[in-house]
Amino acid sequence: MSTTESFKLHEMLEADTVFIKDLPLCRLVLMNNANHPWCILIPRVEDVVDIYQMDWQDQQQFLNESSMLSEVMMQLFGGKKMNVAALGNICPQLHVHHIVRFEQDIDWPHPVWGRSEIVHYSTQQTQDIKAKLLNALDAIVK
Amino acid sequence: MSTTESFKLHEMLEADTVFIKDLPLCRLVLMNNANHPWCILIPRVEDVVDIYQMDWQDQQQFLNESSMLSEVMMQLFGGKKMNVAALGNICPQLHVHHIVRFEQDIDWPHPVWGRSEIVHYSTQQTQDIKAKLLNALDAIVK
Numbered sequence: 001m002s003t004t005e006s007f008k009l010h011e012m013l014e015a016d017t018v019f020i021k022d023l024p025l026c027r028l029v030l031m032n033n034a035n036h037p038w039c040i041l042i043p044r045v046e047d048v049v050d051i052y053q054m055d056w057q058d059q060q061q062f063l064n065e066s067s068m069l070s071e072v073m074m075q076l077f078g079g080k081k082m083n084v085a086a087l088g089n090i091c092p093q094l095h096v097h098h099i100v101r102f103e104q105d106i107d108w109p110h111p112v113w114g115r116s117e118i119v120h121y122s123t124q125q126t127q128d129i130k131a132k133l134l135n136a137l138d139a140i141v142k
Numbered sequence: 143m144s145t146t147e148s149f150k151l152h153e154m155l156e157a158d159t160v161f162i163k164d165l166p167l168c169r170l171v172l173m174n175n176a177n178h179p180w181c182i183l184i185p186r187v188e189d190v191v192d193i194y195q196m197d198w199q200d201q202q203q204f205l206n207e208s209s210m211l212s213e214v215m216m217q218l219f220g221g222k223k224m225n226v227a228a229l230g231n232i233c234p235q236l237h238v239h240h241i242v243r244f245e246q247d248i249d250w251p252h253p254v255w256g257r258s259e260i261v262h263y264s265t266q267q268t269q270d271i272k273a274k275l276l277n278a279l280d281a282i283v284k
Binding site for chain 1: 205224232250251255
């Protein structure tokens with residue numbers, strides 16, 4: 001894979017998220033927004049802004065990590081639907097949203113971006129979600 | 143692959159789009175909205191609502207078709223950024239948006255859904271875009 005040791009999370013993502021784990025290709029972070037179970041995968045590769053620009057091997061590894069994360073999140077949070085989206089019109093570092101949606105959530109059935117005011121997790125809530133995610137992921141990947 | 147001959151496009155997608163081509167896994171359609179170059183891939187498989195639920199072989203083929211389409215659209219339309227998104231909170235048939243974004247487009251830098259009034263293509267415009275897409279795709283896949 002083409003991951004680089006010099007990888008640095010973009011400051012916009014750094015400000016809005018909590019570190020969970022480095023998977024083989026991607027950094028996994030939790031969006032600090034209690035409105036939705038919302039994770040983001042950031043491939044630790046350089047000079048790409050869209051998925052199709054990655055090496056084919058990296059694209060396949062991305063798919064692998066994205067699907068694993070989707071399945072884990074749906075199992076943990078029991079939602080109605082996954083929303084998976086690579087937008088990146090504002091933050092130029094390639095990052096892919098993974099959001100569990102519920103028919104009762106604050107933005108349903110609309111996309112979540114730019115609609116509702118962000119509600120930050122408490123430190124305890126963040127620790128609890130991180131522990132749940134790591135427990136589920138560590139059973140699958142090292 | 144798990145494509146079924148009995149595949150039928152959901153009536154919501156049927157109403158909003160124009161048929162372009164059946165790729166090996168997905169039906170490719172053009173969103174009838176002149177605000178954005180906007181295609182949708184619909185895997186012709188049954189009983190899945192999220193990408194991670196497809197067989198692994200189908201997921202890889204989906205990635206293949208999605209990346210090929212992204213590259214072709216960026217070459218044809220010369221945009222700033224691809225937006226690739228599987229949402230599906232309203233239409234339950236798995237479908238993945240592929241949208242070319244420009245810094246000058248009507249919704250930039252926001253996501254496109256639910257913001258601006260839809261502007262339909264003329265018949266001639268639809269034919270022209272379909273011809274461009276088919277010409278580029280037929281050079282890659284049969």
